[in-house]
Amino acid sequence: GIQVEQSPPDLILQEGANSTLRCNFSDSVNNLQWFHQNPWGQLINLFYIPSGTKQNGRLSATTVATERYSLLYISSSQTTDSGVYFCAAGGATNKLIFGTGTLLAVQP
Amino acid sequence: EADIYQTPRYLVIGTGKKITLECSQTMGHDKMYWYQQDPGMELHLIHYSYGVNSTEKGDLSSESTVSRIRTEHFPLTLESARPSHTSQYLCASSLPGNTEAFFGQGTRLTVV
Numbered sequence: 001g002i003q004v005e006q007s008p009p010d011l012i013l014q015e016g017a018n019s020t021l022r023c024n025f026s027d028s029v030n031n032l033q034w035f036h037q038n039p040w041g042q043l044i045n046l047f048y049i050p051s052g053t054k055q056n057g058r059l060s061a062t063t064v065a066t067e068r069y070s071l072l073y074i075s076s077s078q079t080t081d082s083g084v085y086f087c088a089a090g091g092a093t094n095k096l097i098f099g100t101g102t103l104l105a106v107q108p
Numbered sequence: 109e110a111d112i113y114q115t116p117r118y119l120v121i122g123t124g125k126k127i128t129l130e131c132s133q134t135m136g137h138d139k140m141y142w143y144q145q146d147p148g149m150e151l152h153l154i155h156y157s158y159g160v161n162s163t164e165k166g167d168l169s170s171e172s173t174v175s176r177i178r179t180e181h182f183p184l185t186l187e188s189a190r191p192s193h194t195s196q197y198l199c200a201s202s203l204p205g206n207t208e209a210f211f212g213q214g215t216r217l218t219v220v
Contacts, residue, residue: 001167030206041145041196041214048208086150090206094158095166096141098151 002027002091006099013077013106021072021102023087031090032063034072036083037101043086046072077106111135114199114212121189121219129184129215131199140182141200141209144168151198157182158204189219 003026013019025032034046047054047061049070054061058077063070074081084101112133121127131140138159143151143166153166157176171193172186182201186193196216202209 031208033208035211041198041216043198043211043214045208045210050206088151088209094139094206095153095156096200096202096209097153097167098143100150103148 001093001095002029002089002097004087004089004097004099006085006087006102008102009100010103011105013104015077015079015106015108017077017106018073018075019077019104021074021085021087021104023070023072023089023099025068025070025089027068027091029065029068029089029091030094031088031096032065032070033088033096034061034070035086035088036081037086038083046085074104077104079106079108082106112199112201112210112212114197114215116215117213118216119218121217123188123190123219125189127186127189127217129197129199129217131182131184131212132180133182133201133210133212134180135201135210136179137201138179138204139202139209140176141202142166142172142174142182142184143198143200144170145196145198145214147196155184189217191219194218 035043142155152168154170155174
């Protein structure tokens with residue numbers, strides 16, 4: 001099945017800084033999603049992006065399916081951006097497989 | 109906005125008890141999933157369903173069982189809870205194919 005790897009595993013930023021999170025996947029995908037897990041454990045949908053580029057406020061994402069990676073950009077980070085960011089990929093089996101996540105801490 | 113609900117949100121239960129975690133969605137989604145997540149770790153797929161009367165085991169072996177009698181309902185059952193079952197359980201749903209999945213708020217289970 002698909003293997004999903006995320007980097008970096010941990011990231012500490014000062015408020016206002018920009019960051020890029022990376023997601024590599026081992027096979028062709030038909031689904032690629034980015035989530036933010038809040039301190040209460042709930043997964044918040046950020047992007048559904050099997051290919052191309054999308055933007056939503058200070059967040060944007062790009063998936064280059066042919067090169068098997070996706071990037072999540074966070075600009076002008078805020079303390080409320082803290083938490084764990086997961087990417088998840090789905091391929092031929094239609095199962096959504098999660099990466100190990102990036103733990104982001106934004107300091108005031 | 110996703111309409112998928114899990115109950116209870118938190119559950120503390122003694123070893124050996126039978127428990128059922130509820131998951132319901134009002135979006136008419138055919139596909140539903142259960143994931144297990146230990147603190148600070150990634151999510152592992154333990155069960156999924158493509159529709160009514162369809163259930164499959166996921167990539168992580170689990171002693172739990174599921175049923176899908178109605179499209180909107182996908183309960184997970186542990187016949188005899190053990191401390192090793194302590195974890196967070198997250199339910200999700202999506203339309204057929206590789207479409208966007210939406211998650212419930214999760215159930216934090218503690219077995220003492």
